[in-house]
Every structure is written in C-alpha cells, then in structure tokens.
Amino acid sequence: MKECEKLKIGQLIKEYRKKRDMTQETLSIISGVSLSSIEKIESGVTKELSDSSLKKLSNALGHNFILEKDFEPNGFTAMGLFCGAGGLDFGFKKAGFDIVYSNDVMQAAEETYKYNIGDIEIKDFRDVDKTKLPYADVVLAGIPCQPFSNAGSRKGINDLRGQLFEEVIKTVDIIKPKIVLFENVRGFLSSKDENGLTMPERIRKELDNHGYRLYYKLLNASDYNVPQNRYRVVMIGVRNDIAGDFEFPEPIEDKSKLTIGATLNKPLPTDEQVEVWKLSPQSQDLIQHIPEGGSWKNVEYDLLPDRLKRIRDNMKRYHAPNFYRRFSREEIMGTVTAAGTPENSGIVHPVENRRYSVREIARFQSFPDEFKFLGPSVQQKYKLIGNAVPVNLGFSLGKALREFLNGK
Template sequence: MINNKSPIKPRTISLFSGCGGLDLGFHQAGFDIVFSNDIEKTVEATYRHNLGEILIKDITEVDIDSEIPNDIDVILAGIPCQPFSSAGNRKSMDDHRGGLFESVMNIIDKKKPKVVLFENVRGFISSKDDKGMPMPQRIENELFEHGYRTYWKLLKASDFEVPQNRHRVIIIGVRDDVKGDFVFPSPISSSDLTVSTVINNSILDDEKFEVWPLSPQAQLLSSYIPAGGSWKNIPDDVLPERLKRIRKEIKRYRSPNFYRKFNLDEIMGTITAAATPENSGILHPFENRRYSVREIARFQSFPDDFKFLGDSIPSKYKMIGNAVPPRLAYHIAKSVLEQVF
C-alpha cells in the first residue's frame, strides 16, 4: 500500500469521457468528478443525464486555466484507441492523436494530480510511436519526465465482474512524491458471467425494442447460425463471394470466426463500437437480430438505471462499445483510493 485509507473524495477530471463508463466506476468508488470533457456531441445528453456536466469541446482548444478546475487529485484520460486497435491500421504518434496526448500532458503539468490514468485497447501494447518505440515505454518515458512513475497492466474485464471477455491496457502514473508502489487489483471470483445471466433477465418495456436492425444480407446469414456457431455453419451457396474466397483459403486468413453467436453458457466476446455482426459477437443466440441497446449495456456492466439518450440507435451502440466497463473501472478506482489517498 502507498498510504493509509482516507475518507476524502479525490477531486477528479475526466478527459475523453465518452458516455461515462470509466467515470461511473470512479464515482461509485468515491471519487468526485469535477470536470469532464469530450469532443463527441452524441454523448452529451447521456453523460449529463447520468453523471452531470460535461464540456463538449476539442481538448486541444480547452483553456486549462479558465475552464478546468484547480486542486485536482486525479486525471483520467482515455485517449482515442482506434489507431491502436488490432483490427485497424496502427498509426504512429505523428498524427492528430499526438496533439491530443500533448494536450493531456500540458494539463498534467499545470494541475499536478497525484494520479494519472490512461486506458486503451490491447493493441496499444504492440503499437509504436513515430520513432519506433513501443507505446507503453513511450508513455512511461513521458510520465517520468513530468514527475511520475508508471505502472501498467493488461486487465481482463471478466476478472472484475464484467460479463465479457474484454481486455484493456491500464496505465497508472503516480506522482514521485507519493511514497510506495502501486499494485493492480487481483482478479476476483464472480457469480455467473455467462450470456444467459445477461439476456434471461427481464428488460423494461420501453427498452425492449431498442435494437439496430440487421441488413438484409446479415439477417439471411444469421438465420443459418445456431447458438454457439459462426459463419462456418452457413452453406457455401449462401455465402457472399468475399467470404467464399476466405473459406477456400482459411489458413491464409488465420481461420477468422465471422458472425459469431455466443451460446448461453459462454462469456460474451468484446463488444465493439461498430457493432458489426461480421466482426463481433453482437448477434443474439436465438433471435435473428443484434443484441438490444440494454443487452449490450449489460454486457459492458452498465446498471439498468443508466440511460442512453439520443435519437440515433447506432450512436448508442457506438458509445457503449467505446466505453470502459464500469465494474472494471470501479475495481481499479478502489485500488487507487486505498493505496494513494
């Protein structure tokens, strides 16, 4: 432990807040979120309804002195992860994201919090900056130069009460004058986290049909797939030409598992922002549809009283898929609270 436990509520600012998954977990653990920011207008109504005020503005244009409070204990920063995703092209730090990171470091320099938290996708570990340096090392070097020692770990959400096999890289920077080493929370034993625990509980009537419809082609392909199955169950004569070509050279394509339907006794795979049936487990095991907004929110461990607002159903899938699971955030937050404050 770094320090004895304290009843204080650490003053926290949240950058790249999204709809508030990370913030909700920290709030539930006893942190006071005094400032939140995101550039995405579609998350504003949801964040305000559930968590409070949020400034919708490009972080590079936020005035650190006049718009961000002082006396800050913690900074949370989920820098956009798409360039690091294993599913996409991994860009270097020599792009707009480099400016975002610089803005965060400027805020850290001025506010001097005790703790800084960065989070990102698993692909972040093998991503490199514009000089070829692995990103975890780059972040560690940057934080060291700014007066912080760094601890990082790849955590699996299902180890922390989240019914989903999702991985996030968590990087903790602790200010040099805070004594002791930070220790990440250990996996905890949980009740049943399988698909059945999520979809077999009733959903409020006004949310039951909040579902993003499948395209006609996806609906046709899905109709051939049983629970626990995938595109491998679809007959050749029904497959689109592109998937036929992949099937013929499946080893070359590393045996992809498109159109996956997780069975009731399995733990759900990663919920993605795109919610595409081809590349994520977004398909309901028994009904020929995507999971509903509320169902995927449950897979992300959002409580049922957390409401997702907005006119666009696809935007709700996106904000949920981009979020840090609140229960994972809660357990990280508890560790920070117990060890630093």
Template sequence: MSDKIESKYKVVSLFSGCGGMDLGFKQAGYEIVWANDIDEDACDTYEKNIGPINRGDIAQYDIPTFEHTDVLVAGFPCQPFSNAGSRKGTSDPRGMLYEHTFKFIDKLSPKAVVFENVRGLLSTTTENGKLIDELVSRLEKDYGYHVSYRLLNLSHFGVPQNRIRVVLIAIKNANYIDHVFPEVVDDKDLCIEATLKGINDKLPNQQELMKLNPQALHYGSMIPEGGSWKSLAYDVLPERWKKIRDNMAKYHYPNFFRRYARDEIQGTITAAFKPENAGVWHPTQDRIYSVREIARFQTFPDEFIFEGRTIKSKYQQIGNAVPPLIAQKIGMQLKSYFKNTAVTELKRSKIESTLLNVNQPISNQKISLSLF
C-alpha cells in the first residue's frame, strides 16, 4: 500500500495558459496527464517547458477518460471579472467558460478541485446571485465536495508581489478542508532588490523589453524611485493629467507611472502591463521590467523559457499565469491530504476486515482443536 500512496498523483489542467499552475504541481511531484489552452503562444511556452498540451477551444474537445484523476485545476479566464479587464462578468462569453470545468468534474470525479481567479470573482453576479456562491453550491450539492475559498495576498506565502487572488479548493473529506491551504511564511525577503538579485543579460528573455511610445518613456524617466506621477511638478504634466490632478476624487485617486523602490514589494504583475496603470518601471533604470524580471516576480525559474510571436505576448502570458510557487504549496498540502486519507482508508479497511472475520458464524471459521 505504501508504494501506491507514494506514486505520482494525476492532474487534469483546464485553461492552462503558459503553465504556471501546472509547473507548481509538477514541482510538488504530480503528473500532468491532460492540459488545454486556446492561446497558441502560451501553448508554445507550455510545450517548451512542461510537455504536451491540447491546443484550441476547450468546447471542441471530448473529455478524456482516465482510470482516476486526483486533482482538476482550472484558472478560467479572469478578464471578465477583473478590475483591469472588462468587468462584464458572465455577460462576457469568456465569463461562462467555467461551465466546462463542471463537465470535466462530472465525468472525471477528481478527488480535489482547485480554482484560481481575481478578487472580482467574489462580486460577480449571475441570474442566480453571486457566482462564487453558485460555484460552491454546485460543487457541494451536485458532486459531494466540501469547499473552502479564500482571498489571499500571495506575498504572504512567499510570492514577491502583492498579488491578491481568490483560491477555491474542494475535497471529499470534511475533516481536512481547513488544512488544504498553505501556511503563511514571514521569513523570506520579498523586496524588489532581493527578487532581482543575480539578473544578467545572459539569462533567457532578459533582453526582451516591450517598446513604449516616446511620451511614456519621457514621463517615466522623470519618476523618482519610490514615486509616481504625483511626484512630478504640475506644470510638466500633459493636459489630460492636469485635469485628473485637479479633481482626484472624481477619478478615484489614480496612481499612474508607479515606480516601486528597491526595498518595497512589487505590485501585481498584470497581463495588460500598461506603464501608466501598473507599477512596471525598474526602480533605478529608465525602462520597464524585462520579460525575465517579471517572470521572477511570478516565481518562474530562470530556466523556464517564454516563447511567443511578440514580446507583448510573453508579458501577457506571465501576467495571466498562476505563480508556480503558490501552486506548488497548494499541491504539497493536497499531497498530505491524499496520503493521510489513504492511510486512514487502509486502517479502516483492515478494521472492517477483522470485524467481518470475527462476526462470521463458527461453522464458517477454521478452528483447530488439540486433543489430549
């Protein structure tokens, strides 16, 4: 039985992107048996670093058949729920892609389900109410899972950026549901300087920078370390920014052109990666971060190479990804759950077998009598 417990657990991955979630589970010792994504560039990256992936619209694929599936992971598209996206929710066709996860769950009956998404998921509504409540209800009532979801700042778990995401985990055993999330860590230096230590031009993707327009470069170069557009004198601002500065409350106090200081934790790496709306400026150099540098913030190892037809695509792949480190930590927690459950089931089986033998009629039991 111990060999069975130690064997690799099987993962089915939906909306896999370039493979952040899958890489984390692989690092935790899992085997990815099926993956899918529609983005060709992301699929190129996935195959370069992780393995085969089924390309194209998930709706066009027959659900695979496996002897068993341990974990189904799904990071269904977040743009419909994101503040940085359209916020159209389920009225956006992409906002209904989560329905495919239930088709897979229905057929594969995984032992555990892991969803990851932006915090906007919690406020997204459908005709039945909040989407998050619908997801939980269906997992519990239709499939018998016990479900827990949390809004996590991933920096609390060792990811070097203030990235806030919803993580939902569903398992079959209620006794373990409070123990499947990773523990908070507080002994790791997550500042930008520490995160980018050792970066050099020989690393893959390090010399790839997204091109900016001259105006963006002009204003970005004037922002001091630790500052933003608010650090600039009023008279150097373009007219559009002056109007915003004159009525900050109306525009919800935007913080354009944020340049984090070396001793700060990086803000959220987004797929949009717009220099105005995201803190993507290098602390000390007059440029934005390279592809390799933002991969560091997302905890991709330096040997993980990003493919794609454009540099912009590589930024998008990384911004859309689940940081492998948080996926690895979740994978390790689930691994402990699987092992403990297997041991418990083995003990229960032995006890039931013993009780069955004890309760058999005497005529069916083998009894040896010694005659003297």
C-alpha cells in the first residue's frame, strides 16, 4: 500500500468523525476500537488498521471504510448523476476518482450509497440548481434506460426521462467538465428523437454545440471482467480542448472464471443475513420442473398455468419466448434486470428452487462482497442492483479515462 492511500483512510475516518460531531474518545467508546488506534490512524502514525477494527469504525460512523482501504486517489474528480446504488460511481472511485457530488431521486438508494460511497442528494435532478453544483472533471450520467429499452415503449427523447438528457447537457454547459459519460441500453442506438435523429446522432449534435466531441461503443460487460453478458452503450463526450482520441478499454481474453459456477462457488459473507426475494406460488411451482440450463420450454404442457398454455399453443405468434430461463453453472449469467422477474431474466438459481439471493445477484454485477445493501425492502435491493452499471465495467472505463486524461 502506498503512503498516500494509507493516509487517506485516516483522513477519511477523521472527516466522518467530525461530520458526526464525535470526539475521538466517543468514537472509541461507540466502536470498541482503542483510542490510541484511532489517534494513530488519524494522525498517519499507523498506516493500516485490521479489517475488524475498520468494520467496527464503519458501523460506528455509518460509512464503509473497508471498501476504501486500497483505493489510490488519481487526482481527478467525478460527479454521479442518476447514481442509484452507485455501481458506476463505485467503479470510478476504485479507479481513484474523488466523487464530489451525487444525485438520485430514489429514496431507497440513499442508505446504501451513503454507507459505501459517500454523500448523495436525493432530489429530482430537474429541480437541482445546476449553478450550485461543484466542478467535476467527469460527469457520470447513468440516465434511466426505460425510454430506450427494447422491452419498453421506446418513446425515447420525447419521454420525460429522455428529457433528463437535456438536464445533463445543461449541467455540462454550466460546469464544463473535461468528460461527460452516458450509459444506456442497446435500444438507445436505434431510438429516435422528434426529428428522426438516432440518440447517438442527437447527443453528438448537442455535444458538438457545447464544444464536446463524442466517442461511443456498444460494450458487453463480460468483456470487462463482469460475470454477466450485459450489453450497454457507453458514450464519452470529451471537451474539445482535451487532446487525443479516447480509446475504449480492451476486452479481456479469458472468461473462464466468469461462469455462474465460479461466481457462486465462494463462501458468502458470514456476517450477512442471506436475503432472497420469494417467488410467487405459481413461479415456485413451475421452476420445480425446469432443469439446470433449461427454461419453461422443458415444462410439460399440462403443468403450465393458463396464460403460458396460450403462448405455448401459438409459439410462432409470440416468437417462441424463452421465459423462465434457468442458466447452468457452466454458462455466463444473462442480463440482471431491475424487475428481477423469473419470466424475463435468468434469476432462478441453477440447482436450488429459488431466486438468486441479493448477494448472488450483486456478485453478477461485480459488486464486492464488502459492499453492503442497506435499508429498503428486498425488492428494492434487487432493483438497485439490477439498475446498476456493473462495478468492473465502471472501473475499466474509469481506468481508461484516467489514462486518457493523463495523456497516456
């Protein structure tokens, strides 16, 4: 561990203690960590605390210091808009970016984001006064995907959420970051605005008007060390005075460690209660008849509920949907969704008759086991996780941008 990283943890602890108006003595009593350890880490005399001490301090101060102990600041700042639980933001933090402002409208995101990443403003971003925002080198804009998703209505930019783009452009115009990053679903590539421009064309035009140039690419998260096949469009706007061509990170070659079997085959955190969102009684009955690697197509006709019988009766008309996909342990997981429904996502465990647990789907999104999901109901946790940009994809993009901004 380098000097600056170690010092950072002590400084962070001090910062959080002061924010909570706590003396070192009080923190020692509340956390059970000795006063001398707290004094030493805060002053930089001790460079490292044990994980168990860091855990105690995390519990006492409501912030996850364990996650941060290996981070090396890179000198750049980032802002997380539409940050949700913070998959993208956490990836950037891991790549050394200091997150200076974050926002989401979803109350359920607050506790998880605060504990693992830092402060977050819960407010509709349209109501945020952009002139009061701090400067950030990179603006991360994981705008909601529903208007562009193939499954949705594809109203695109005309949709209210599509208009959130305009809010990001407004922000860019005011704070003039070096980089603005948009992430969205594949349908975004073909979604059109009111003038018939595809979304990438529209964004290119908007950014061009504001002095930015655009690079974009369709990426598969599993190419970036995420145990999940998840296709997302990443668009990078670069301020025109920043020289060079941005290059997207290179895909990894060996995906053998990304299978479902490899992802599940690690002990679950011992200090964590296993949380599983129960299936409906109908789905629970159905999955008993689906073998590992199969789907509803393996279920005998007579065992199907009426609505599925109707589809089975006319598979051509319904395009032979692959409902209730139950991936095998040898496969890479399919796209984790916010809805977490067994019909449309491979959310059923390969060999146990249940949904994947919160921790298991978090692993498919490459959240480390130390990242805790707090507060809301179990459904909200599935939603926050399913909505996230996989951490390792965020990390790869963060690293590539750090190198780009450093002129490497």
